[in-house]
Amino acid sequence: MTSDPDTVSAVDHVMRGRFANRFYVDRPVGFATVTQIIDVARHAATGGNVQPWRVHLVTGHAKAALVGAIGVAHETEAGAHSAEYNYFPENLPELYASRRREFGAVFYGSIGIDAKDQAARAAQTARNYRFFGAPVGLIFTIDRHLEKGSWLDLGMFIQNVMLAARARGFDTCAQEFFARYHAVIRHHLPLAPEEMVVCGMSMGFADPEWSQRRPPMPKAPIEDIASFHGF
Numbered sequence: 118m119t120s121d122p123d124t125v126s127a128v129d130h131v132m133r134g135r136f137a138n139r140f141y142v143d144r145p146v147g148f149a150t151v152t153q154i155i156d157v158a159r160h161a162a163t164g165g166n167v168q169p170w171r172v173h174l175v176t177g178h179a180k181a182a183l184v185g186a187i188g189v190a191h192e193t194e195a196g197a198h199s200a201e202y203n204y205f206p207e208n209l210p211e212l213y214a215s216r217r218r219e220f221g222a223v224f225y226g227s228i229g230i231d232a233k234d235q236a237a238r239a240a241q242t243a244r245n246y247r248f249f250g251a252p253v254g255l256i257f258t259i260d261r262h263l264e265k266g267s268w269l270d271l272g273m274f275i276q277n278v279m280l281a282a283r284a285r286g287f288d289t290c291a292q293e294f295f296a297r298y299h300a301v302i303r304h305h306l307p308l309a310p311e312e313m314v315v316c317g318m319s320m321g322f323a324d325p326e327w328s329q330r331r332p333p334m335p336k337a338p339i340e341d342i343a344s345f346h347g348f
């Protein structure tokens with residue numbers, strides 16, 4: 118395939134333009150569009166072509182029922198729920214912990230929440246279960262018998278979903294928050310016993326006011342993440 122500058126520019130634009138959007142407007146996303154996004158995302162690379170992903174999409178009444186149930190669980194018995202896997206180790210190495218702190222300072226600072234204001238941070242965290250007001254919610258699962266390799270594959274599928282959505286003018290936010298409420302999700306959606314909830318995702322039209330003033334999330338420079346040999 119020869120390189121076409123317009124394609125390069127369009128793909129780069131989509132990749133650079135994707136961000137975790139946590140503010141949406143109340144505007145539905147059509148079934149045909151959502152289906153197109155999943156249809157193109159399923160072409161993600163996957164070890165041995167096993168395609169170890171499964172995604173449940175909710176909107177309307179189905180989303181409202183799920184949000185209601187997770188909301189009750191989060192507000193009244195959050196301590197009784199935990200994810201079936203650890204997203205982070207107990208002791209996050211300092212390099213990553215410092216990036217995580219930087220994210221907190223940048224994000225919470227941008228919405229006027231002091232890093233030490235636990236109540237305000239908790240209120241923002243609680244917005245997760247409403248899918249941040251997005252019209253479409255996604256729940257990604259993986260077969261619990263699979264290993265780390267397949268989780269890599271799932272990540273590629275999730276990234277494809279985010280990019281395909283972004284190319285069509287929608288924004289997204291991946292949400293590991295939902296992994297904690299797998300028991301509630303299982304009660305509302307027809308998950309097979311082997312399906313483990315990995316994360317959720319909000320998808321919809323970004324609130325334009327927020328997307329224009331949101332701060333760019335700092336990304337480590339190339340020299341910190343890549344080493345080139347023999348060039």
Ligand SMILES: Cc1cc2nc3c(=O)[nH]c(=O)nc-3n(C[C@H](O)[C@H](O)[C@H](O)COP(=O)(O)O)c2cc1C
Pocket residue numbers: 135136137138139220245290291292293294295316334
């Ligand atoms: C798998 C995954 C899970 C995430 N879970 C959450 C979450 O539960 N809640 C949330 O607000 N953001 C969540 N995020 C968003 C990250 O905080 C965000 O991607 C990161 O800060 C980088 O910002 P950017 O996506 O705008 O570049 C998640 C991102 C990924 C990839």
